[in-house]
Amino acid sequence: MNHDLSKLSAIYDRYPRKPQSLIAVLQDIQKEYNFLPCEALKQTAEELNVPLSKVFSVSTFYNAFSLVPKGEKVIRICVGTTCHIRGAKQIQEQLEDELKIKAGQTTEDLQFSLEVVACVGACAMAPVVAVNERYHGNVTVGSCKKLLKKGKKG
Amino acid sequence: MISMTINGKVVKAEKGEMLLKVTRREGIDIPALCHHDAVEPFGGCRLCMVEITKADWDGWKNYVTACLYPAEDGLIIQTHSAKVNELRKGVLDLLAARCPNSPEIRELAAEYGVPQTTLEEVPDADNCIMCGLCTRVCERLGFKAISTVGRGHSKQVAPPLNEAPPDCVGCISCAQVCPTNVIPYKDINGKRTIWEKQFELIACKECGKHTITTDFADALCERRAIPRDYFDVCDDCRRKELSLKMGSIVAWSREGTS
Ligand code: SF4
Ligand code: SF4
Numbered sequence A: 001m002n003h004d005l006s007k008l009s010a011i012y013d014r015y016p017r018k019p020q021s022l023i024a025v026l027q028d029i030q031k032e033y034n035f036l037p038c039e040a041l042k043q044t045a046e047e048l049n050v051p052l053s054k055v056f057s058v059s060t061f062y063n064a065f066s067l068v069p070k071g072e073k074v075i076r077i078c079v080g081t082t083c084h085i086r087g088a089k090q091i092q093e094q095l096e097d098e099l100k101i102k103a104g105q106t107t108e109d110l111q112f113s114l115e116v117v118a119c120v121g122a123c124a125m126a127p128v129v130a131v132n133e134r135y136h137g138n139v140t141v142g143s144c145k146k147l148l149k150k151g152k153k154g
Numbered sequence B: 001m002i003s004m005t006i007n008g009k010v011v012k013a014e015k016g017e018m019l020l021k022v023t024r025r026e027g028i029d030i031p032a033l034c035h036h037d038a039v040e041p042f043g044g045c046r047l048c049m050v051e052i053t054k055a056d057w058d059g060w061k062n063y064v065t066a067c068l069y070p071a072e073d074g075l076i077i078q079t080h081s082a083k084v085n086e087l088r089k090g091v092l093d094l095l096a097a098r099c100p101n102s103p104e105i106r107e108l109a110a111e112y113g114v115p116q117t118t119l120e121e122v123p124d125a126d127n128c129i130m131c132g133l134c135t136r137v138c139e140r141l142g143f144k145a146i147s148t149v150g151r152g153h154s155k156q157v158a159p160p161l162n163e164a165p166p167d168c169v170g171c172i173s174c175a176q177v178c179p180t181n182v183i184p185y186k187d188i189n190g191k192r193t194i195w196e197k198q199f200e201l202i203a204c205k206e207c208g209k210h211t212i213t214t215d216f217a218d219a220l221c222e223r224r225a226i227p228r229d230y231f232d233v234c235d236d237c238r239r240k241e242l243s244l245k246m247g248s249i250v251a252w253s254r255e256g257t258s
């Protein structure tokens, strides 16, 4: 896969070219491309003078980073204790059925990624589903369909 | 020098050296799978657990990892008390579930009374105990070619991007320190393969025996300022050469004096 890597140098320019900048740089790359392209990891290792093995280790450690392209809309279903009790499982099944992917996967058209997370800190409105940065509370099997429609419209 | 009591015997030690070092010197066998003298202690496997107390602790006891606990005057240490063995047994039960096909783990577990794990065996186990010795040794050598990848259940040791690691020189140190021998490598016809990367092995000019990889030799020469032709002959032949030289010197000096 080829990606336009020209935006990388602007990202490197934002931080001191030191190993300490690794996470900040990776966050910016993730934001820019919606994932971390392999070539970008290699370049980052060189720019920041970090062993490539370390860059890979960090990129695979944090959930915020992804080595495969993420969908435009990332849907995160909370499956923490409270949400679990209040039916997160059914909501997950419903969304998986609708999107025809499993949690952790992305639709082929790169529209949606489905993820599960453990407690987003909004138990009072459990069960919670987040679409990108927007949190939706008291979600039901019926209402989560609407979330997708809204998501599709943008 | 300080003095401690290990299993009832008074033992002298340097203050601050790790208990594992002392027990090993005393010839006491404590399992220590994540430890290697070449790298800093790690405290990962929890098998080197020992019991410590002191005369003025009112019978209070503590359980610490010997590889990470510094020697201190007056420590009273038990390396194989019932409680210690119980702790090790617990760890080995877990390890036996994680590495059901590892002869090394099975043997050790059996020794501690776990012939078979009481837990569910991990399916498709890779038998890695995640001790990190391989990555730590590689880092210590300065190559930093491999690392742990992912986290939690899916954490594993791998080269970056799951491709042949660019920084690997094929020294196989990682494979040699692995306590469960799960890092495979092959030496065939003067070629070595490890982490799916291929290397050329140097053949000794005298006897033809294969020694180290050209990449490793290059790295050593660069860092330690060793002349590259140092690796042309193997250690055995170098020794032979040296003894011949010494022999002739001795012969020559005898001739000179007679
Ligand atoms: S063989 Fe490669 S990965 Fe293993 S210790 Fe040597 S340099 Fe590191
Ligand atoms: S591969 Fe071996 S040395 Fe490396 S972490 Fe696993 S068990 Fe330890």
Ligand code: FES
Pocket: A078, A079, A080, A081, A082, A083, A084, A118, A119, A120, A121, A122, A123, A124, A126, A127, A128
């Ligand atoms: S468990 Fe879902 S928000 Fe806390």
Ligand code: FES
Pocket: B031, B032, B033, B034, B035, B042, B043, B044, B045, B046, B047, B048, B049, B065, B066, B067, B068
């Ligand atoms: S050797 Fe001490 S914890 Fe592994």
